[in-house]
Amino acid sequence: MVGELGRVTGAVGPGLVGEVMVRVRGGAEAFLAYPAEPGERIERGTVVLIVEYQPPRTVFVARAYA
Template sequence: MVRDDAVFGCTGVLLIGTRGAAGPGEVLVRVRGGSEAFLAWSAEPLPARTTVLVIESRGNRQVDVMEWADPLDASPGDAD
């Protein structure tokens, strides 16, 4: 199993929600100047269309992800 270090720290969107320990979903990751699909594992279930951050590569086109909200994408009305 070869790690894919290029995906570490990349963001993506879940195409198929994850099920936590019960199984993976699928994520479309922005990497290498394009987008690539990977099996996505997370500690807690996450629904489809969730924006995620890749926190680890398992190799064999599998990654660990966590929910991610880019602080630079906050709209002006969000700051109080």
């Protein structure tokens, strides 16, 4: 899971529980998402890199492209 790319479907940021869609096992699944950098806000539609995974469905993400 760590190192995979996903797309934000619900804004990720302080005080928010965001959502990221990630390709898994030939399909796409939703994961709860938090920013890897405290205080960072990542808008819907942004491609992100998963930097930490906490089973069963939580990920910490950073922007994939600057």
